Structures are given as structure tokens and as C-alpha cells.
Amino acid sequence: MKVFFKTYGCQMNVSDTEIMSGILQQNGYELVSSLEGADVVILNTCVVRQKSQDKYHSTLGQLLKLKRQGKLKLIGIAGCGSNLEGQRLIESGADFVIGSRSVSEIANVLKRAIDGEKVVYLEDTICSVGSSTPRLRTSGHHAWVTIIHGCNRFCTYCVVPYTRGREKSRPMDDVLSEIARLVEMGVKEITFLGQNVDAYGKDLKNNISLAKLIEKASQFQNIERIWFLTSYPTDITDELIEVVANNPKAAKSFHIPVQSGSDRILRLMNRRYARDYYLSLVERIRSRVEGVSISSDIIVGFPTETEEDHLQTVDLVKRVKFERLNLAIYSPREGTVASKYFKDDVSRSEKIKRLNELLELQKEINKELNSKYLGASVEVIVEGITKDGLYYGRDIRNKIIVFRGSQISLGETVQVKISKITAGPLYGELQKKRGL
Incomplete structure (x- = not known):
């Protein structure tokens, strides 16, 4: 039976698709690279923004037409959409739903669906995913290595803690075993992944940390570069900054979402730092890591955001001069504090105006920074x-x-x-x- 995955969203989803593909291949399924000729399509979904959710719902509708025409046998939903919508996706026409922390059970869930059962499987089996779990890697030289699952931060706009669960770090020895396997395959670059990657090790014994993991990973001779993302500002330690500064294999790059330059909006977002803390963190990193690249994320038009709040964000962007900036218009996410208690009161036209202002500013910054190259x-x-x-x-x-x-x-x-x-x-x- 031929299986096709369509993956939405972040690198964590890409990594999860590699795991599910590897498990299915080990169980005798054929993984194909296009929808044409597939018997089973699995959508690995993202719900971080409404646009992401709308995309996979639209695709689900198209797949249902193919299934009615006899061109497709089964439709599955994986990822964060499964945890958010569950049974509703079955009611919308999916044949099976598997949660973001249930990827190790994909073969069992698919077998049940083939046998005619409508399956919603959302159990937390993430601890059973380890270095020996098969993976069908999408690159021969680079590998995504998830080191921590979940998030404990509960930003008011974010659905991730509800769809990805609480933070759970993988044992360092298991991560290193995975890297050893990757080296044997010829991999020379790795990216450590986590919704909050800097929290790695906090729930483990023996003073484990991301910094120590980077040091250990760099001892593999054939590993040339080590990346990590995504960072939460208050979890970036001096120890991590020193490792990035001094280890030649550590990429000189930090992706640190700030989300807003306004302290008032940061409090409403439940971001546990102030504007000045973020600016001082950037200065601390730049003073230690020569030529470091710092990128970020910003949400435009959060509830009650005024023009003054927006201008504070503009000012922060001018001060920091990010190498790269991901901008997103705020959209309410079902189940979050912001969707429940805050009115989405910034008009669409105003959000777009503010977004475009930041886009133009970032283009000018990019030109300035790139000219040094x-x-x-x-x-x-x-x-x-x-x-x-x-x-x-x-x-x-x-x-x-x-x-x-x-x-x-x-x-x-x-x-x-x-x-x-x-x-x-x-x-x-x-x-x-x-x-x-």
C-alpha cells in the first residue's frame, strides 16, 4: 500500500513526518513523493495560525473528492490539528486521526483504519520515540534531531502547549546515539529541535543542558555544524552563549522570538520578559559571539495593540536590526486565553498596514546588513x-x-x-x- 505525507508548519512536523514515514516503511508500506498513485494520504497539520488550519481543511476537502471518485482509499490527519480537533476531523471525513505525541503508533493506527475502524488516537507515547526509532530522512547531509517535546510557557495567543503537551526532554545518551547513527549515514549538519529548545535538560538529572549537548555533539569528527531552534529569551543562559561563541561547530545564529516591542502587549501575551530584558540579552549575545546572526518573530495586531504599541515594536526592530524577521498577523486560536478573554479589536486593514511597515523596514535592514558581505x-x-x-x-x-x-x-x-x-x-x- 502506497502512503503520501503532506506536511504543514514547523520543523518539528517535518521531523515527525520522517519518524512516521520510517515506521511505516519498516512495516512494509511504500512511501511515495506525490499524491498521484497514493492509496493513503496523511496530512501532518499545523494550527499555529488560522491560515494554517484553513489550508489543511481545504486540502481535506479536495482529498474527500478523490476518495469518492475511487482514487484514494484512506485519509489520515496527524500533527497539532489532531490534538485540537480530534473527533471533529473524523466527522469531517478523515478515516483516522493520530496525535502529535502519538507518532510511534502510526503503523497500528493505520492498520486499524485499513480494517475499517474510524480511529482517533491521542495517547501520549512520545517517550517511546528514541534513537532506534526508524526515520526516513529527507536529506543526506542534514538532520533534524528533536531533543525536547512540548512547551510549558502558555503564551496567551499560542495553542502549542495544548496540542504538543508539556515539556519532556530526551535523555542525552539517546540523542547522542541518534547522532552516532547519523554520522554513519554521512550527515554533517544537525539541527536540535524543540518548541522551547533552550529548556532542554531542565527535567533531567545531572545538570544536563543544551550547551552541554552541543559540546558533546561537536565531538563527533564528521559533524561540521550544529544548529538549534527555537529559543525562548529567558531560557538562554550565559553557558549557552559561551558555547556558541567558542565552539567552532556551533552555528553563530540565534532565533529568538520577541513577538512585540511593547511591554504592555508582552504582559498581555504572557511573555515572561520585558522589552529592556530582550534588548540586554541581544547585547549580551553580540558582545560575546563575533558576527552572530539574530532573527526573530513578531505578531502584528494583537488585541488592544495601539499605534503607540506598534511604534515601540518598530523602534525595537530598528535598534536590534534582525538578520531575519518572521511577521504574522494575529489570529485567535481556539482554546487559548487570548481567544477566550481578549477581543480581536484591531481591524484587518490596520494589521496589514502595520505588517507592511515592518516588512519595508526589515527590507532596508537586510540590505544594510547584507552589504557588509x-x-x-x-x-x-x-x-x-x-x-x-x-x-x-x-x-x-x-x-x-x-x-x-x-x-x-x-x-x-x-x-x-x-x-x-x-x-x-x-x-x-x-x-x-x-x-x-
Whole structure:
């Protein structure tokens, strides 16, 4: 039986899809890369914003048409949408629903659905996922490695603690065992994942931490780069900053969502820091980590956000000068404190206006920061090829570099001289491959 996954949302979902694919393949299913010819389609869903939820509901509707036409046998829903909607997705036409912390049971759930049962499986079996769990990796040189599940922060706008559950760290020895397997496969880059990755180890004994895990992982000779995301500001320790500063394999990049530059809005969001704390954290990181790249997330139009609140956010963006900024318009999420107690009172037109102001500001910042790259030579690990036949990859600061070349393998490390800048990718000329 052929199975196709369509994955929405964050890298955690990508990692979960790799796990479910690996388990199904081990159990005799054929994983296919397109909808055409599939017998089973599983949507690994995201509900962080209403737009994300609307997308998979729209896809579900399209799949139901194919099923009625006899072109599809079963439709499954995985991920955060399963935890949020559960039985309602069965009522909407799905054949089975499996929760975000239930991925280890995908083969059993699918078998029950094949046997004609309508299944909603939301049990927490996440502790059974470990280094020996099969995974069907999407890259030969880079791997997502989930080290902590769930979130304990309960920001008022966020549904993740309700869909992903409480924080649970994986034992360090098990994570290192997974890395050892990855090295044998030829992987040279790893990204440690968690909804709040910096909280790793807080629930473990022996003073385990993300910083110590990075140090241990860097001891694998063939691992060249170690990334981590996503960070919560108050969980970033001096120990972590020192490791990133001094370990040559640690990517010089922090993704630290700020969400707003207004203390009043931060309090309403239940973000447990103030604007000044965030600014001092950025300064602390930049004073220790040479050339560090700092990126962030901002929510535009949170309930009661005034023009003054917005201008404080604009001011923070100007002060920090993020290398990259992910912007999202606020949308109420079912089950959150904000959806229950706060009126979504900022008009759509005002949200769009504020979003566009921040987008334009960030474009100017990107141009300014990228201009410093002109003429520089950077080391790039090759990730892919564009439709125009150009290679692209990232440097250790998470800058996307596009360049011309030939006979280059994905995952290969090359030296590129930057010859053109934009507000987005940088463009360069291949200087040499490693070892040449």
C-alpha cells in the first residue's frame, strides 16, 4: 500500500513526518513523493495560525473528492490539528486521526483504519520515540534531531502547549546515539529541535543542558555544524552563549522570538520578559559571539495593540536590526486565553498596514546588513539547486548563498566569494571546494 505525507508548519512536523514515514516503511508500506498513485494520504497539520488550519481543511476537502471518485482509499490527519480537533476531523471525513505525541503508533493506527475502524488516537507515547526509532530522512547531509517535546510557557495567543503537551526532554545518551547513527549515514549538519529548545535538560538529572549537548555533539569528527531552534529569551543562559561563541561547530545564529516591542502587549501575551530584558540579552549575545546572526518573530495586531504599541515594536526592530524577521498577523486560536478573554479589536486593514511597515523596514535592514558581505569569502554547505541551475546553501550565520558551479554534491562544503547582494539571498562565485 502506497502512503503520501503532506506536511504543514514547523520543523518539528517535518521531523515527525520522517519518524512516521520510517515506521511505516519498516512495516512494509511504500512511501511515495506525490499524491498521484497514493492509496493513503496523511496530512501532518499545523494550527499555529488560522491560515494554517484553513489550508489543511481545504486540502481535506479536495482529498474527500478523490476518495469518492475511487482514487484514494484512506485519509489520515496527524500533527497539532489532531490534538485540537480530534473527533471533529473524523466527522469531517478523515478515516483516522493520530496525535502529535502519538507518532510511534502510526503503523497500528493505520492498520486499524485499513480494517475499517474510524480511529482517533491521542495517547501520549512520545517517550517511546528514541534513537532506534526508524526515520526516513529527507536529506543526506542534514538532520533534524528533536531533543525536547512540548512547551510549558502558555503564551496567551499560542495553542502549542495544548496540542504538543508539556515539556519532556530526551535523555542525552539517546540523542547522542541518534547522532552516532547519523554520522554513519554521512550527515554533517544537525539541527536540535524543540518548541522551547533552550529548556532542554531542565527535567533531567545531572545538570544536563543544551550547551552541554552541543559540546558533546561537536565531538563527533564528521559533524561540521550544529544548529538549534527555537529559543525562548529567558531560557538562554550565559553557558549557552559561551558555547556558541567558542565552539567552532556551533552555528553563530540565534532565533529568538520577541513577538512585540511593547511591554504592555508582552504582559498581555504572557511573555515572561520585558522589552529592556530582550534588548540586554541581544547585547549580551553580540558582545560575546563575533558576527552572530539574530532573527526573530513578531505578531502584528494583537488585541488592544495601539499605534503607540506598534511604534515601540518598530523602534525595537530598528535598534536590534534582525538578520531575519518572521511577521504574522494575529489570529485567535481556539482554546487559548487570548481567544477566550481578549477581543480581536484591531481591524484587518490596520494589521496589514502595520505588517507592511515592518516588512519595508526589515527590507532596508537586510540590505544594510547584507552589504557588509560584499567581497567577503564564506564557507557554504550546499543544500540544493535552483530551477535556474544555480547551487545554494548557507554559511555558519544562516545566510543563504546562491552561486554558479558544476559537479558539486549536495552536502559538499565550498568556499564562495560574494559578488552581489539583495535584501534576501546573497550571490557569489565559487572559489574552491574543500580540500582543493
